Amino acid sequence: MVPTIDAFRCDGCGVCVLKCPPQIMGIVKGKAALVTDLCEECGICADLCPIAAVRFKLPERHFEPAHDAYRPLHR
Ligand code: SF4
Numbered sequence: 001m002v003p004t005i006d007a008f009r010c011d012g013c014g015v016c017v018l019k020c021p022p023q024i025m026g027i028v029k030g031k032a033a034l035v036t037d038l039c040e041e042c043g044i045c046a047d048l049c050p051i052a053a054v055r056f057k058l059p060e061r062h063f064e065p066a067h068d069a070y071r072p073l074h075r
């Protein structure tokens with residue numbers, strides 16, 4: 001899972017930016033941000049954030065339609 005930053009909680013301290021192994025994090029407008037496509041999903045940023053502003057997003061749930069009549073036309 002790729003982490004997400006809680007922008008309301010993040011205070012821009014930069015700890016995660018300094019420790020991200022592939023160096024794909026930065027501070028944008030005073031908040032941590034990352035290039036998600038290049039994230040190695042190591043979890044170090046979440047482990048080191050002193051105020052728990054890094055969250056790992058749960059996988060999106062895929063709901064199967066209960067009946068063919070509810071299936072979207074583009075499928
Ligand atoms: S999970 Fe690892 S690679 Fe991804 S942003 Fe956090 S520290 Fe960087």
Ligand code: SF4
Pocket residue numbers: 005009010011012013014015016017031032048049050051052053054
């Ligand atoms: S370590 Fe936490 S509070 Fe500091 S910049 Fe990163 S996400 Fe924000």
